[in-house]
Amino acid sequence: MNSKPYAKKVQVQAQINGEPVEFLCEPRQTLLEVLRESLGLTGAKEGCSNGNCGACSVLLDGVLVNACLVLAVEIQDKRVLTIEGLAPREGLHPLQEEFLRQGAVQCGFCTPGMILSAKALLDHNPHPGESEIRRWLAGNLCRCTGYEKIVRAVQAAAERLSQQEAAVEVKP
Amino acid sequence: MSADPQDSVQEAAPAYRVIGTRPIRQDGLDKVTGRAVFGADVRLPETLYGAVLRSPHAHARLLSIDTRQAEALPGVKAVVTAADLPAITLEGDWGDNLRYQSQNTLAADKVLYYGHAVAAVAAVSPHIASEALRSIQVVYDPLPAALDVRQAMREDAPILLDTLRTDSLGQRGNQPTNVASHARFERGDLEQGFAQAALVVEREFETATVHPGYIEPQNASAIYQSNGQVTIWCSTQAAFGIRDDVANVLQIPVGQICVIPTEIGGGFGGKNSAYLEPLAALLSKKSGGRPVKMAMNYSEVLAATGPTSASYIHVKVGVDRDGLITAAQATLVYAAGAYPGSPLWGGMPAIFGAYRVDNLRVDGYDVVVNRPRSGSLRAPGAANAVFASETVMDEICEKLGMDVLEFRRLNGVRQGDRRSDGVPLPRIGFHEALQAARQHPHYTAPLGGPHRGRGVACAYWGNHGGKSSATASVHADGSVSLLEGSVDVSGTRTSLAMQLAETLGIPLEAIHPRVADTNAVAYTEGSYGSRTTFATGWVVYELGQKLIALLSERAAILWETSPDQVQFAEGVFSHKGGEKRLAFKELAARLDETGSPLMASVSLAAGGAGPAFAVHLVDVEVDPETGKVQILRYTAVQDAGQAIHPGLVEGQIQGGVAQGIGWALHEGYVYDEAGRLLNANLLDYRLPTCLDVPAIEPVIVEMPNPRHPYGVRGVGEIPIIPPPAAIANAIARAVGVRLTQLPMSPGRVLAARLARDA
Amino acid sequence: MPVIWIPALLRDLTGGAEQVRTPGGTLRQALDALEARHPGLHARLITGDQLRPDVAVVVDGLVSPLRVRQPLNEDSEVHFISASSGG
Known part of the structure; x- marks a missing residue:
């Protein structure tokens, strides 16, 4: 148990809020965890962690998803929109x-x-x-x-x- | 003029400039852009992640905990159990309370509920932390559990707390028991009152354990430095309450602890007390002072943080031929959860709180059961109590053929009547709210279909005042920063800034409100009890008066006169009898000439919380095949006192009603026979969605509280009280069955119908 | 003289009386005077030299933060109620 090997990290390339993004993640990490903990995009919130509360809703290639139910590796080559990317550079949506x-x-x-x-x-x-x-x-x-x-x-x-x-x- | 003394009081509506308007709230921009920092958004360098091991048993002796494997796991930096908590040696009731708080943080020799914390770990990633939990070996000796109050009150019931003896206001029982306390209100002659009654209705009720259901789980980040200083970031309603809880559990002085409250994702009473905070601090200490961040998952929230009490309630009410109440009696038995402290203090005054009753007795019993320690939930203990009393009142109206609002007009309390606990009522707005309900088009609108019914229920809630503090600084550009001790749960930065702007005669935009940490402002009670806009609002008013007095002194320096020659009105200082004038902003710009900067602080204890009253109307349709209740229309009338920001008041009313609808129809803990919580997730513990909740129309009645400078009453809690009763009454009128259990799930409604038809 | 309203569970100590008039410039003095006439009340309401923490005192309609040190007037009305907070 003490020597339990961890799965190798995976490199993922995607577009988040219009910007190209590249990150390493463990296969078990959700999109929500990576957004919040690795990329510092804490606008998506963790409520129920199982797709019932919608606090982590983001758009994945324009489709509404719960980021807690999507693995981070699944966003390879996809577009993600979070609340941080909704507003135009000046002003609000x-x-x-x-x-x-x-x-x-x-x-x-x-x-x-x-x-x-x-x-x-x-x-x-x-x-x-x-x-x-x-x-x-x-x-x-x-x-x-x-x-x-x-x-x-x-x-x-x-x-x-x-x-x-x-x-x-x-x-x- | 009416002969009714209530109607003879003439309040001239003051002309306010800021109060009563609907500005956009100051914290709004950060919240719609995702920039607002909630507890779990706090990011500190070198953070470790904490996790908690929880009991799979409802009641068991803890024989041993072996943490060696977990400690050896790479990436694990600290493991703690109750052995790491200091012993609390203080004797007496207060010592017992502290021990309960400590044991609820980490179980010592017994676990008392499914989900009871047993150990905690900190590791370099949350995944390693949860793996470490799996490698902790705990040996339990399971004990029989007492899951509900009637089970726990039996003579042969398993005893949860060996030292517990029933307390009846200072008189102790001499036997081990699960009944922690008995309380009573009594006046008049109950027997005689019932003897005078032409009609007596007597019913029994049961209500489920329900949870506040804030969407943001509990969280905490803590740093315990080697010099003993502890800093905690957390999502709480009560920063000072958390500070005191941590000080009590870890037995360290309050001065060593600074609690920094973050934005809070809902509380409703559930975030008044500490769960993770002492654990995060302890884990940080044990890992050499690294920051430890903890966040519950939602299963932990439901299983291990304070829900409100399940209850058993007995109600008996007698009325004479005209519908006048001759006697009322109730017994409330509340499930405290694992440790004493159910909200009888809320339920007992509320159950007949809207009525004038000369012959009255209300008994309350606080009973420990193998469920999580109960906490507060919006008007704690009241909605279930009023579900019982208001359905009995409705049945009386139905049997007498009496209009339900006429019944309340006849029996409803007025100024000078005594509350159930004996205290006389000040100026209240109950009858004005009844009048508004009667005049509302909803009350006489056709129902428009079969299986439909209209229900009415009323409520009283005392509201809370208490201690608050704030500090203000005047800046050279005429702006004022306001540091307040009250956490902003739902817009109080705005409602407080509005009161300061009103007092100082300056625009709201000139006020910069901010929630302070516990080192930056004096003690302030938590944002609960509908108290913040009232009590901290009063502080802010006094703060404004203090600033005006100080600024008058500065104007006097500039004008080379004495302060008593300076007067202030509508934001302008002027020289009595002279022509010199300085607007607030102009004077602020010249403070430097007057010697020094300017700030002021105020602390006070506000005693005169204004009681709130509400009258709710609801139309429902019951599906005859399935028993499902659909809410068609909802109108909630409430005396808010002076509404500082009517939009925020409406939001409180609508949100409270929605929460009450959940309590009425969907929510409730489901345990198996062994005491395992079966629905500890948001799929099976069902909060209302926007498909369950109709458009809720708030109707604000403004009867200013005479004991507040701006007439504020509390508004946040009372809207949750009437919905279960109003909906039950609507169901009764729709399909002819009276439900006596919450939640009124489709199965229960259908079963009641089938039972009646059989 | 101030009037003290006796909580229901303590009325066995006042012979059933719901209200008792008693001299006292502060609540502590009034309770001391009351104890002389109705022994046992003190022990039920006071722990150490403080009012029980789960009891609040209402004087003339206002919850008193001074508790036993609350000054009383000749016509003050005193109630002992459950300490409350809220949700």
């Missing part, structure tokens, strides 16, 4: 702005995951109804807000995003 404006943040622990789930939804359908919003956010637990203000924030952000889109469309 409309989802972030509306979470602030609508009071959708209380303790803030579920917020990064919640915002990324909402982003995945709006990428998929820019005009979701309330029931679709609730369905998409059902994988993200929030114990503070009762969800009401979060739903309103996503609705408001969707509206703003589609207005922005419309503004872009009318430009020649």
